Amino acid sequence: MSILQQIDSPADLRALPAEDLPRLAEEIRRVIIQTVAQNGGHLAPNLGVVELTLALHRVFTTPRDKIIWDVGHQCYVHKLLTGRREQFASLRQFGGLSGFPRPLESAHDAFATGHSSTSVSAALGMALARDQQKKRHHVVAVIGDGALTGGMALEALNHAGHLQCNLIVVLNDNEMSIAQNVGGLSRYLSRLRSDPKYTRGKEELENIIKRIPNIGSAVLKMADRLKDAFKYLVVPGMFFEELGFTYLGPVDGHDLLELMRILQQARSLKGPVLVHVLTQKGRGYQPALDDPDTFHGVAPFNPETGQPLKTSPIPSYTQVFGQFMVEMGQRIPNLVAITAAMPGGTGLKGFAARYPERFFDVGIAEQHAVTLAAGLASQGIRPVVAIYSTFLQRAYDQIVHDVCLSGLPVVFAIDRGGLVGDDGPTHHGVFDFSYLRHLPNMMIMAPADENQLRQMLYTALMHDGPVAVRYPRSSGTGCPMEELKAIPPGSARVLQEGDQLTLLAVGSMVQPARQAAEELARQGIATACIDARFVKPLDEKLILHYAVRTGRIVTVEENVLAGGFGSAVLELLQQRGLHQVQVMRLGVPDCFITHGSRDILLKQCGLTGEQIAAAALELLQKRSHRGRLKLL
Template sequence: MLERISQPQDVRALNQEELTELASEIRDVLVDSVSRTGGHLGPNLGVVELTLGLHRVFDSPRDTLVFDTGHQSYVHKLLTGRQDFSNLRSRGGLAGYPQRSESEHDVVENSHASTSLSWATGIARGYALRGEDDRTAVAVIGDGALTGGMAWEALNSVSDTQDRVVIVVNDNGRSYAPTIGGLARRLDGIRTDPRYEQFLGWGKRTFKDRGPMRTFTYKTVMHGKRAVKGLITEPGMFEDLGLKYVGPVDGHDLEQVEAALTHARDYGGPVLVHVLTEKGRGYIPAEEDVADRFHAVGKIHPETGLPVKPSRFGWTKVFAEEMLAAGRERDDLVGITAAMLQPVGLQPFAEAFPERVIDVGIAEQHAVTSAAGLAFAGMHPVFAVYATFLNRAFDQVLLDAALHGAGVTFMLDRAGITGDDGPSHNGMWDMALLRHVPTLQIAAPRDAPSMRQAFREAIAVDDAPTVVRYPKGPVGDDLPAARSVGAMDILAEHGEQPQVAVLGLGPMATTAVDAAEKIAADGIDVLAASATWVHPVPEGLVELVKDCDWVVTIEDGLADAGLGQEWADAARQAGVKAQWLHRGVPREFLQHASRAQIVEASGLDASAIADATLAALRDD
């Protein structure tokens, strides 16, 4: 069936029996493909019928489909002519998120959550201003992403228009973990309410439900010759905002989905369609998984769902262990997560101290400012978050945490190059941004011992924000210092009078050691060094490099605005005459590829750094 689909029009030509067969085939393809490459499996298995319905009711690309966050767009790709998933999320293959260069059916590439409603409202307003009143903008947003502040700003804005916006809430009760908060309780109440039954035609009925008698309006839509589940309108939060509400709809009943979407499309103004789906639908290991391991997977055995290669001990695990140990010693320690309890390593702490973990939903700005409030109240909050997502809360770090002297610790997971998730997920901006925040201190540990030490030192600071950044993946071998100059740890020395100092920040310390060895093989006296606390400028830096001719800095952040530049400026101001060579990530959006491929392309491998250093020495 799938071979017959090259564009959305082909989907609209199928009958119900063919659609059922196609949905089954799509699930088989997803499991087979993603098990080979890794990727977001559970979310896509849950939106098969919903995506089929979207492409049958709306005319993409004339009607615009915006997926929030985009990790559930695999089915959309299959239905729009992109069926080669053999290199998914690899260089030269399909991106794991929508990408404009792949298809005219893709619009929004930013895979940060809670943005789709703002995109859709802007697009719909643009269509209206151009007089294109037959075009609709559709935002597909999960109940998890709907917890984000931007989504509610957009709801407030769109309710004041009559633009053709259809908001599809894909409600599976989860993001990375069960969705929490007042919105989740409200949606769960709708999802489980026995009053949502099948009726035919319009009418009113009064219900008694542990409270005052209330009246609800209901309707059942005829789809062909079939009466599908009642679409009930009830005075509630969405209608209080001025939005028409349709639902709840069984997201795995294609006829119901089509009927609801058609109803919303034909209304001609802002409509919210509430669709109930099951994450991992049709794949037994995912359906039975309570830990949501199948939200995003590496390579797995498709029969069992077990990893092909078990994960090595990782940086996140180091933090998880140290946070739990510190929590047993200090009752003022509080963990904060933005809907990612397990991925950032807070699950063990939450199990031991459930009252001291706060999941704010996908709301990083709120997380930071509420952390400042917790600090004011005498607690020490630890906000564990992916480095790329802290970008969204820079203003709050600057003016709520730092300005107010708040003792908040930020644990930046997935810092630096992450690779296969594409440009919006590389944690490459944090050092360039955060080094401008007064009083803030940044640690970039190089191994597990320095990671544990950095965390303990960070949570000991109670009058300023602290940051500990660390990469995705396994922890390398320990890199003990041979000796130290102030806060600078010398990891390797070749010769007695170093002509070159190679300084590696965080996990790039290993690269510095390897590069120094290659430089030394050319007969050059050289040392390799690192520091755990990298901002402000480490004590001992000037003393370490004052007699060198060249200093090389290596960081997995921006090369031309990062900490290497900061170190060089400080050394020059102190009278150091050495010339500096800064190696880091280029200031551009890095397309999806493996971390190793991006490191090589950016000239961040040891051989490239050694070659560049030797060339600079020859040209000097």
């Protein structure tokens, strides 16, 4: 029997002989590689934290002690060790384990995470609650060096240092370079400063110096200045010490014994402590070591070669966007591209390589990205901000206050719009129509295919104001690409004529709606099918014409129903007095959608072509009260 098969809980891990831990780490890496190769997921981050996770669960006792994983995409090892080994093969599958921490899934998951830079804030809140409730457990936040670029993490560190409550922050550093020649000295200083004898001795010495007549205070101040100057030279963690943390490290994140020793020291200290751990992203799997960016999050692949199992000859919407940006970079000299730590995920690597002086990766700082774009736009530059829909939520105030209020020409290229699949509720981009539609000056477009994406992006660059172009995480349709031409704002297109029913769809739902219209036509129902193209402004004239003509409208969108595209259509009909028009809105219901394949989730939401046709038939079967309609 493998060692991993003997681990049903962290208690089993703590009972394991220390000499078995390296073998257990190897077994865990093999299981993670095999599972992610089958299901897809976050490979490189999890391979890098195997020893760190083992050490954390040897030193701390969950669920009494709280471990909060920042972002949470590095929690696979944690899941294997906390009673979910037998379910691990279902990772990221519909009805299976989530790819992120989920308290509903296990008491060992202290906090639900999925967005970056939140762990220290949540951990500080838990630590303060612990203190108010007179409890004595430990609270540990595990945060990556990339997540520290998020302002929220720095705000939390500053507050924690000010409050001086007991809190441990583990900095998982897999990118920052730490000079080896100071490593030994730093380790020595960490041991010295974490030793209770040192702390007591330091306090006793300070008391003695203070009692020296006339010069005691001056000597003490001079000693402090010399001490601080020396520490700035030799200790890499002075930034954290200035914030009020005791800094320990850097420590080799793959040396289990050293990790356990320093975590035990951190547990014994009073006040906030930062443990600086150096890890290797993708450790134990050569393809991930060679290309940790690609293997950060991957689709199913061949574990022998690292090559993806499925490749499509049809480019994805992301790839089409990236190619468009390179093309426009040559045609528009003042075009710049901005992303928040996702140059590969948003398709901007080509633009960055071709026009490095016009490309800005701001790190995990979406708020800064948006206001940076506003500043650029105010000075005549044309910025395109490429951010996933779910992450753009973090910059809502900046969109309102810094872009829309002044009507600045910032283009938001919103990738991963709609249901993204296996990453689940923290990553579904199903709120953007709703949180952008009510903003004055904002134009919103959603393409039905990759050719339309190009036309919409071109339209956005020609528009003198804020524009959002929202597209899904999927391959295109394989349609031919046409010459670039601006689309008149607020203009829809009729795909199929009919006078009994109108299907009014936008973006990724145009193709399923078209399938539904064709099926209804085969059943003898004259169905009009319209690609709205714009969520704002609407093509009011066209929509009102078909509302009067058919008296029944089915709106279809891959967005929450509350405040989305269908709501905009209802508002239009109400404003124009068409109260008798029967409207059915199809979209994402008022709940957080679980993880699973995109096809399964669309079916769960009733958004397949077959389900749209069935919903339309249901509307037709309702008794009509419309009589003769006319515009007021």
